[in-house]
Amino acid sequence: MMSAVKPLTNTRTFLLWLVLFCPIAAWIGWQDYVDRYERFFQDTSIAQRMLSQKTVQHEAVLATLAALSHPPIPERLLPSLQPSMPQLLGLGFLRDGAWAGSTASPPGLVAAVEHARQAGRPVTLSLDESRYWLVAPSSWSLLLDARQLISAADFPPSLAMLTLDVGAGPLTLLARQPATRSPGWKIDLRKPLGAVSQPFPLHSWRTLTPADWPWVEWLAWAAASCLLTAGTAAWQRSSADARRQQEAVRLAAMARLSTLGEMAAGIAHELNQPLTAILAQVRAAERLLDDEDERPAVRQALRASAGQARRAADIISRMRELVKPSSPSPRMIVEPDALAASLLFLREEELARRGIRLTWRNADPGARPLGDRVALEQILHNLVQNAADALADTPGTRSIVLSGRVEGPEYEFSVSDNGPGIPAEALPRLFEPFYSTRSQGMGLGLALCETLAGSMDGRIAVHNLDPTGACFTLRLPLAGADA
Template identity: 75%
Template sequence: MNPLSRARALFCWLILFCLGAVWIARQEYVDQHERFFQSTSVAQRMLSQKTVQHEAVLATLAALSHPPSPERLYPSLQPAMPQLLGLGHLPGGVWAGSLPQPPGLQAAVERARELGRPVTMPVDDARYWLVAPSGWSLLLDARQLVPAADFPPGLAHLTLTVNGTPLVLLDKQAGDTAPGLTLALQKPLGAASQPFPIRSTRKLTPDTWPWTAWLGWAVASALLVAGAAAWQRSRAEARRQQEQVRLSAMARLSTVGEMAAGIAHELNQPLTAILAHTRAAERLLDDDEERPAVRHALLASAQQAKRAADIISRMRALVQPSSPARREALDPDALVASLRFLREPELARQGIRLTWANASPGARPLGDRVALEQILHNLVQNAADALSGTKGPRLIALEGRVADGQYQFSVSDTGPGIAADAMPRLFAPFYTTRDQGMGLGLALCDTLAGSMDGRIDARNLTPAGACFTLSLPRAGGAA
């Protein structure tokens, strides 16, 4: 897996932050809704207690055998019940009260007796008469049921509907036009005689949003993504170093193989000559007296020369790269992706840009993956060496395409190109144009390509640069 780029890291952080922010917002909303529900329930119970208290007062007055007159009773009740505006009694159809008799009182008393409980006679949006079956009546002001300061602090807007029109009991968000989500809850009061609906609303404006939690999560998620990116980079670097060590070991082994092959080629001829001359001398011996000793010496020399040739042959067979045991259809994009993963950081430090273009998507070369990787790495390294002393743009372009029934990899650079006198001997072992070179890299590539029934060609580009083309058999079908 490639390490996260800045754009990908930013995208991952954005996704992670959004998911966390949504979760935090949901938890905050649930918490706000729970507090709002509890505060509204508390306000509903407070108002219900007041209305139940009205029923209790009427029941107490009805139970008195000799109740005091309403004019005398009202001053004593009013301090404890600020919402009480008047008190009256209708015994035997004659009204007695602190206020004049309200219209429709007799009908209200009869209705209360039919229902067996007190009934209400609204006066306006806030005031209403509560009439009991006993004839006792209370004039009440809903605005005075509970002082606004006594409501729970979690409430913002509270209304009570007495006579069809909502009566505002509390309004802490008056004139607030900020955008937000509105919470709403409606409940009736608990008294059977006064089941006025109470409605509570609250807008969750931006000042109530969890900005601190969001900011904390933004920092935490950024640290998480940064840590993950650093961990991926460290793993990628470790993997890159392992791959470079593996390729270096393979390159050293292949170099030893090429060197052994060259040494064997150079030494086999003199050793063969020694063997031939020794045997000739053996046949030409004429001195009968010295013949046994000379023969023994010559036989020993021949045996040692043959033994040296056998040792060199076994060494060559041991270390010389052999044909791959198995060939398979390879994915060029995956091969180059591995190459770029290993080489791009080093090339970038040298100011060299490495590009890849697949002109024949879906086509697959047939060969050995390890050998093909080694060839591409050597060609890219040679191109990088050629660009080390150049000025201007430094570019190594890799391209894959199908041509002449084969799959071709081309590695081109913007360097000075190949000298005309070097071109014929380019793939000869131990030939090099570099001071520190051994002349085995391209020879090794040519050997590996031949083991896969392929070939490598080199040419100069116009106006400058060189291009190496590796041609391999093409797999029978697209992979």
């Protein structure tokens, strides 16, 4: 009997709204923070790369000057470099121990040159928070202004505060937020520049103030959650009778789709395969009767027909047993290889004529499941037939793989194909009685397979393969496994 659901009071409606609103609002806030931090991290990395490219350019200029056999006069060289290097304030080099440059000699030049030669790379001499000399082992030296490396307008828009330490204290390159401390959540990042000779520490930070919070998204979710809560409350107040009617309809539908009705409607569907096999074998025997040498083949075909006739009788018997609640399905040890061999004998040649290759793979040959062989044959025949139907319009190589393996305390049969797969919207309903993805299908084969699997304490499932195809799996208890 369906229990009555109490209509929501105003207090319970408000609490329901809070329960609905708060987690999603927190998730929206967290996602907004994650997005802002990712943009901040990416844009800081962009700024670091931009500055690194400039400093690496300094090293390239020094290397080029050192390679010149007859270097130009620094006073003439400086004007030609400044249009592309506005950060360059001066340059020069030691000639026979004397300084030749466009500006005064840097302090400690001789010691710096010796240090650069020992290090095998240029070294820096800072003058103040923005200016520094870059001295190469060749004695060529560049006077640089870090303020002119990149214009503030060229930095990415998500950056707010940016400083660079060239050796005499932090130099502010960017200041888009007020210096006064404002309430909010601070995010920052420190990264050195990529030049070996100028690994100056870059510091980027930003304060996420209430103005940055996702108010629009919160208000939209607040309105949507209010509508959902109000709709839920109104629906509960007005639909008690409708729920009872829907339950009555559902119970009536379940009664119509009871096991007895399902099995009776599926008899024609399930008997089609063995009867088709009998017809094919008898026709083959009829064609071979006139040839004396083909009598063994005739005998084999007739034996196969007799086997399929027995299988048809067993199917009818099994259906009769399954609709009796008091008659549980017998569980015996099943030989997977023998079961697969019977299936291959019946279907391999027929499928080959349709251009479909059917193969069997047993990953655990010594394992034995518990089940009903007749029911297993029904399930596997049905799954192979469904796979063959799915491959009907598939171009190129078409294959069906029947495989078996041990999965924990269970044995798993799987039937997979390389067809187009199953539409996502059809997967949840695939085992419903009378639901079929084929225009000519009755929608009973898979429903019956699920019923047969359940009667053996097994379960059947389906999933799509990547990139194409579908795979049905049947899991049964493993003989010898703990219950």
